[in-house]
Amino acid sequence: MEAPNQQRRLVVEGGESIVDFDNKAFKPIPQAGIDLAVKAMNAGVMYRYQPKSKEDSLTASFEHDFAQYMGVKHAVGTNSCGSAMFIALNIVGVQPGDTVLTNAFTFHAVPSVIEHARAVPVLVESNREWAMDPNDLDKKATETGAKVLLMSYMRGHVPDMDAIMTVVEKHGLILIEDCAHAYATLWNNKLLGTFGEIGCFSTQSSKALSAGEGGIFITDNDEHAARAVLYAGSYERLWMKHYDLDAELMDRLQNQVPGYSMRMQEVTAAMLTPQIERLSTIKKIHVDNWELLHSLIHDHPNIEIPMPLPEVDPFCDTMQFHLVGLSRDEADRFIDLMKQEGIPMQIFGARRNARDFRQWEYIKAHQDELNETIANIEFACDLSMQPHLTQENIRIMAQVIQDVLTYIGEQAH
Known part of the structure; x- marks a missing residue:
């Protein structure tokens, strides 16, 4: 089943958010x-x-x-x-x-x-x-x-x-x-x-x-x-x-x-x-949600989701993907619009992110020429997927990602 593809106005256009959950809300203590x-x-x-x-x-x-x-x-x-x-x-x-x-x-x-x-x-x-x-x-x-x-x-x-x-x-x-x-x-x-x-x-x-x-x-x-x-x-x-x-x-x-x-x-x-005993339950939720979101957005022309090696059995509590075919301004706009829609995200290689080695000015290595790493974080989006999220929440997240990318594409033409 694919995410619904309804035409709607984004918040930036005066519409209303369809997100009524917090994807980053931390797990409660048992x-x-x-x-x-x-x-x-x-x-x-x-x-x-x-x-x-x-x-x-x-x-x-x-x-x-x-x-x-x-x-x-x-x-x-x-x-x-x-x-x-x-x-x-x-x-x-x-x-x-x-x-x-x-x-x-x-x-x-x-x-x-x-x-x-x-x-x-x-x-x-x-x-x-x-x-x-x-x-x-x-x-x-x-x-x-x-x-x-x-x-x-x-x-x-x-x-x-x-x-x-x-x-x-x-x-x-x-x-x-x-x-x-x-x-x-x-x-x-x-x-x-x-x-x-x-x-x-x-x-x-x-x-x-x-x-x-x-x-x-x-x-x-x-x-x-x-x-x-x-x-x-x-x-x-x-x-x-x-x-x-x-x-x-x-x-x-x-x-x-x-x-x-x-x-x-x-x-x-x-x-x-x-x-400790709930780790296996949480992992199954994460993996199911990750696989669902991947199935809904992986073939979008502006999204590249690198897959783990086949030997890896991952925990999947977050998803990362590269934005492709977007300019720096468009990628930053994507993050801003996603936040307005109620799904906060970040790009690892932008806005003084603490995961960008170029921001670690307290070590000399922040000046190193690490071209592969720069290329791999420059448009890398980071999405939190905490285990309270339902599969319906995941479908809404997919729809919002696609809606925002559609809007950015239309604005470019």
Whole structure:
């Protein structure tokens, strides 16, 4: 079934919006999470180390559950994904002045973390589907001699992981995965976040696990986990309120690692605790909605939707597409008109977007000539598709996109 193609006046022409929903509205916390959070607040137990044991700690229990979900030995809760990545860079030995390979297309929090570590980001080109280019990674690793790769799956876009891992092994790179946008995303049935030595997840409000703020550090490496607990802010013998740590390691490292006060707190863990089990349900909604929207708009002459590689099993909580055949002014007009119609969007390479590397003026690499990345973000539209959206909502979104593009085309003639 195709989207209805009614002739109507847009808001800009004096018509009325047909959108009565907010495509960007964040997921509510499940009632069970609200109840746990209220119970913790009423008891005054909000600091993760207040409970008498790990079994009584919401944060420790959430960490344990998430590690089991991911199939890894360890998870450590932090106050943000940025903190998890900063801790990861410290653990793998990044020093001031070291070069760290990372995506040219990602959110500015990623290069900011490298700057926080006083290291130097080396930006790797993106491909048409907005994932890291393995060939440019190989080139940059050869040129710089960098030994750490902090790779982001921005908006859930996954590179050729076989090719990436070949480069990682060739150069002896330490891979840290930024999985803020890659929950429940797989390559050949293997979860992202488990390819490198460390995976980092976000629980900021727009993410698959949502608590306003927060992060999760995962690893199979016992010493990495021990150091992460200490960097996050465990002191004395509070590490005993974590699951599955090596006591001998903790005793040895306890006073050797600085604490950066980046802990997750109990109210955050309370909100997150019931959300792991709903990930599969949310993913199915996202995938169904993405596939429906794709079917309705992919053959429009002004739209190009790059498809993920066949090995990828994506989460699909957003859709990105390239506007083709439009000028800069027309593309910007498209964004303005979509907002007027009630469907806010953005273009990654326009209007000082925080995902445009040219705006990262705090790093020298913002001046790099990264022509592939520029071409791939210049007209790339970003559409949020939160799981409350119905299939009827998706059909309306498709109609509005087509109506606005029709209007822009008519104005050009």
